[in-house]
Amino acid sequence: MSKFYLTTAIDYVNSRPHLGTAYEKIAADVIARYKRLCGVDTRFMMGNDEHSQNVFQRARELNKDPLEFCDEMESAFREVWGRLDISFDDFIRTTESRHRVAVTTLVSRIAEAGDIYEGFYEGWYCVSCEAFKQEKDLIDGNCPVHQKPPDWIKEKNYFFRLSRYQQRLREHYDDHPGFLEPPSRRNEILRLIEAGLEDISMSRTGQAWGIP
Numbered sequence: 158m159s160k161f162y163l164t165t166a167i168d169y170v171n172s173r174p175h176l177g178t179a180y181e182k183i184a185a186d187v188i189a190r191y192k193r194l195c196g197v198d199t200r201f202m203m204g205n206d207e208h209s210q211n212v213f214q215r216a217r218e219l220n221k222d223p224l225e226f227c228d229e230m231e232s233a234f235r236e237v238w239g240r241l242d243i244s245f246d247d248f249i250r251t252t253e254s255r256h257r258v259a260v261t262t263l264v265s266r267i268a269e270a271g272d273i274y275e276g277f278y279e280g281w282y283c284v285s286c287e288a289f290k291q292e293k294d295l296i297d298g299n300c301p302v303h304q305k306p307p308d309w310i311k312e313k314n315y316f317f318r319l320s321r322y323q324q325r326l327r328e329h330y331d332d333h334p335g336f337l338e339p340p341s342r343r344n345e346i347l348r349l350i351e352a353g354l355e356d357i358s359m360s361r362t363g364q365a366w367g368i369p
């Protein structure tokens with residue numbers, strides 16, 4: 158029997174689920190149900206991303222312990238998914254020990270391969286996006302998504318040697334044309350690789366809410 162694995166993005170729990178959150182789950186649910194009807198062994202995964210600075214801040218605003226807050230939000234999310242009858246097979250929370258074990262194991266393997274190093278990261282950081290912004294993407298000095306100025310941050314971070322995999326990724330996509338779909342997205346990724354891949358920051362300093 159052929160197998161099919163499907164996952165949605167996992168949601169930040171600093172706010173309640175909304176139409177945008179639901180849209181993705183409904184679309185994924187349709188795909189999962191269709192695959193099951195076709196007799197395909199289907200595993201449909203959903204979950205909550207609880208390790209976010211925004212989640213931590215939101216919990217603090219409410220005078221709550223972050224984990225206690227995440228527990229409440231899990232109920233809120235699950236209640237909505239229940240009402241929409243989303244047929245997920247598993248629901249992961251990033252604070253669960255099985256997630257912690259998986260992350261720790263993966264990062265150890267990456268480190269053993271020599272693909273992690275310490276360096277400095279400097280740049281504009283939008284707390285709401287939880288992402289660094291390029292100077293060229295700012296509009297009048299503001300984050301284009303949140304219309305507010307990002308912070309200039311310089312911190313010691315661990316980096317993943319993504320640049321080392323540029324050639325191998327390119328070869329993999331060339332050898333397996335169906336690996337990335339649809340073609341428009343495939344071309345987007347190929348263009349990104351062609352432009353050159355940079356090492357990426359994979360840690361955040363000064364935070365206790367995360368996986369050490």
Ligand SMILES: [Zn+2]
Nearest residue numbers: 283286300303
């Ligand atoms: Zn932003």
